[in-house]
Amino acid sequence: MSEVLSRLFTFSGTGELLALPFVQNALIACAVLGLVAGALTPLIISRGMAFAVHGTAELAFTGGAAALLVGIGVEIGAVVGAVVAGLVFGLLGLRQRERDSVIGVVLAFGLGLGVLLLALYSGRASNKFGLLTGSIVSVDSTNLVVLAIVAVLVIAALTLLYRPLLFASTDPDVALARGVPVRFLSLVFAVLIGLTTALAVPIVGAVLVLAVMIAPGASAARVTANPLLATVLAVLFAELALVGGTVMSLAPGLPVSGYVAGIAFLCYVGCRVVARLRSRRVAAA
Amino acid sequence: MTSSHTTTSGVSRLPVTTSAVTLRSAAVRFGSRTLWEGLDLDIEPGEFVAVLGPNGSGKTTLVRVLLGLLPLSAGEVRVGGRAPRRGSPNIGYVPQQKALDPDLPLRGRDLVGLGLDGHRLGLGVRGMRARRERVDRALEAVGGSAYANSPVGRLSGGEQQRLRVAQALVGDPDVLLCDEPLLSLDLSHQRTVTRLIDERRRTADTAVLFVTHEINPVLPLVDRVLYLVDGRFRIGPPEEVMTSDVLSELYRTRVDVVKVRGRLVVVGAEELDEHHEESA
Numbered sequence: 001m002s003e004v005l006s007r008l009f010t011f012s013g014t015g016e017l018l019a020l021p022f023v024q025n026a027l028i029a030c031a032v033l034g035l036v037a038g039a040l041t042p043l044i045i046s047r048g049m050a051f052a053v054h055g056t057a058e059l060a061f062t063g064g065a066a067a068l069l070v071g072i073g074v075e076i077g078a079v080v081g082a083v084v085a086g087l088v089f090g091l092l093g094l095r096q097r098e099r100d101s102v103i104g105v106v107l108a109f110g111l112g113l114g115v116l117l118l119a120l121y122s123g124r125a126s127n128k129f130g131l132l133t134g135s136i137v138s139v140d141s142t143n144l145v146v147l148a149i150v151a152v153l154v155i156a157a158l159t160l161l162y163r164p165l166l167f168a169s170t171d172p173d174v175a176l177a178r179g180v181p182v183r184f185l186s187l188v189f190a191v192l193i194g195l196t197t198a199l200a201v202p203i204v205g206a207v208l209v210l211a212v213m214i215a216p217g218a219s220a221a222r223v224t225a226n227p228l229l230a231t232v233l234a235v236l237f238a239e240l241a242l243v244g245g246t247v248m249s250l251a252p253g254l255p256v257s258g259y260v261a262g263i264a265f266l267c268y269v270g271c272r273v274v275a276r277l278r279s280r281r282v283a284a285a
Numbered sequence: 286m287t288s289s290h291t292t293t294s295g296v297s298r299l300p301v302t303t304s305a306v307t308l309r310s311a312a313v314r315f316g317s318r319t320l321w322e323g324l325d326l327d328i329e330p331g332e333f334v335a336v337l338g339p340n341g342s343g344k345t346t347l348v349r350v351l352l353g354l355l356p357l358s359a360g361e362v363r364v365g366g367r368a369p370r371r372g373s374p375n376i377g378y379v380p381q382q383k384a385l386d387p388d389l390p391l392r393g394r395d396l397v398g399l400g401l402d403g404h405r406l407g408l409g410v411r412g413m414r415a416r417r418e419r420v421d422r423a424l425e426a427v428g429g430s431a432y433a434n435s436p437v438g439r440l441s442g443g444e445q446q447r448l449r450v451a452q453a454l455v456g457d458p459d460v461l462l463c464d465e466p467l468l469s470l471d472l473s474h475q476r477t478v479t480r481l482i483d484e485r486r487r488t489a490d491t492a493v494l495f496v497t498h499e500i501n502p503v504l505p506l507v508d509r510v511l512y513l514v515d516g517r518f519r520i521g522p523p524e525e526v527m528t529s530d531v532l533s534e535l536y537r538t539r540v541d542v543v544k545v546r547g548r549l550v551v552v553g554a555e556e557l558d559e560h561h562e563e564s565a
Contacts, residue, residue, distance in 0.1 A: 163406070173380050177354070180404045225436035
C-alpha cells in the first residue's frame with residue numbers, strides 16, 4: 001500500500017524533468033487549455049450541458065481515431081469530430097430531455113466507431129491509448145501553435161459574445177424577448193465547446209474531458225453566484241488541476257489524467273464543504 | 286396631433302401619432318388558422334390595457350408581435366412610433382414566474398443588469414459604474430436591494446418577480462409588456478407586483494399591456510380591456526366589456542358576469558377555456 005502511495009506521490013527528479021522542452025511544452029499547453037476551459041465552464045453549467053460536453057468529447061475521440069487511421073493529424077480529426085458533435089447537439093436546442101437521449105445515442109455510436117477505427121489502425125499502440133486517457137508527451141510545438149490559435153479564437157468569441165451568451169444561458173425566455181438570437185448563440189457556443197474539447201482530448205483524454213470542462217465551473221458555482229467571480233475561480237481551478245496535475249505526474253511517470261481529475265475532484269469537494277459551512281453559519285446567525 | 290405622411294416608396298403609412306402602441310387592421314394567421322384579424326388598438330402613454338381571453342386565443346402572440354419576434358400577417362404595428370424590432374430598447378418585458386435552478390450562478394443584480402445590456406456585444410467594461418448605478422436604482426425602486434446579491438434561483442417567486450419588474454424597467458422603456466406576471470404568485474405578492482407596475486406608469490407615463498387570465502388583481506388599474514375569444518375581440522373600459530352580454534356574444538354561449546364583493550366572477554366560460562386548452 002505504502003509502496004503504491006510513494007510511487008503515486010513522488011517528486012524525485014521533478015526538477016530535472018521540468019527543464020525538458022517537451023515537459024515545458026506540455027505545461028504551456030495545459031496553462032492555455034486551463035484558461036479556455038475555465039472561462040467556458042460557468043456557462044456550460046448554466047446551460048446544463050455537462051452531458052453534451054461528454055458526448056462532444058467522445059466524438060472528438062472518434063474523429064481523432066479516424067484521423068489516425070487516415071494518416072492526418074489527430075488534432076484535426078478531433079476538432080472536426082468535436083465541432084460536428086457540438087453542432088448536432090447545439091441544433092437540438094435547449095430541450096433537456098430530448099437532448100439527453102440524442103446525446104446518449106450519438107455518444108454510444110461514436111465511441112463504438114472510434115474503438116473499431118483504432119482496432120484497424122496498425123501504428124503505435126501509445127497513440128491509441130493516448131486518445132482515451134491523454135498523454136503529455138503527445139504535445140509538441142506544432143500542437144502548441146494549433147492550441148494557441150484555437151485558444152485565441154475561443155477567447156475572442158467569448159469576449160465579444162459574453163453578455164448575450166450569459167443572457168441566453170441563464171434567462172433564455174427573456175433573452176429571446178429582448179432580441180438575443182438564442183438559437184444562433186447555442187450553435188456558436190456548441191462550436192466553442194467543440195473546439196475546446198478537441199484541444200483537451202489529446203492532453204487529458206476523451207474519457208476525462210469532464211474533469212477540465214465541467215468540474216471547475218461546477219466547483220465555482222457552489223461558492224459564488226457572481227458570474228464574473230465564478231469565471232475567475234473556474235479558470236483558477238482549471239489551471240490548478242491541469243498544471244498541478246501535470247507537475248505531479250512527472251516523477252511517477254504515470255498518466256496525467258488521473259492527477260488532473262483528482263485535483264479537479266478535490267476542488268469540487270472543497271467548494272461543497274465551504275458552501276455547506278457558509279449556509280450553516282447563515283442559519284445560525 | 287395626427288397627420289398622414291407618405292414614405293419615399295410611395296406606400297401610405299400609418300398616421301404619426303403620440304400613441305405608445307398602435308395596431309391597424311392587424312392580423313395573425315398560422316397556415317389557414319386566423320388567430321385574430323382587423324385589430325385596431327392605440328395605447329396611450331401611461332395607459333393600462335389588460336389583455337384577456339382563453340388559452341390559445343392569441344394573447345401571447347400579440348406580445349410576440351409587439352416584441353418584434355413575429356411579423357403580422359396583415360396590417361401594421363408601431364411601438365413608440367416605430368415598427369418593432371428584436372431588442373427594441375423602448376420595450377420592457379415581464380414574463381411569468383418560472384422555477385429557476387437554485388444553483389444557477391446568477392445574482393439578482395445580474396438578472397436586472399442583463400435587462401439593461403444583455404443583448405449587447407463585448408464585455409461592457411466601459412460604463413461599468415454608470416451601469417451599476419442604474420441597476421442599483423432599479424433594484425431600489427422595486428425594493429429588491431436586500432437580496433440583490435443572492436442567487437436568483439434561491440429567491441421566492443415573489444422576490445423573483447420583483448426582480449423581473451426591475452429587469453424590465455431598468456432600460457427606461459416607453460412600453461411595458463407583461464405576460465401573465467402574476468401567475469403562481471400568492472395574493473400579497475400579486476399586489477406588490479401590480480403596485481410596482483402601476484407606480485411606474487403613473488410616474489413615468491409608461492404604457493402597460495398586461496396579459497392575464499385573471500382580471501381581478503389588476504381591475505382597479507385597468508383603463509381598457511382587450512378581450513380575445515376565438516378570433517373575435519372587444520376593446521373598451523372594463524365596465525363595458527366585462528358584462529354578461531358582451532362576453533356571451535364573444536364566447537357564443539351563455540356567460541354570466543357577476544360582481545361579488547368588488548370581484549368579477551365570470552361563470553360559463555371556464556368549460557370553454559378547458560376546451561381551448563385541449564385544442565391549443
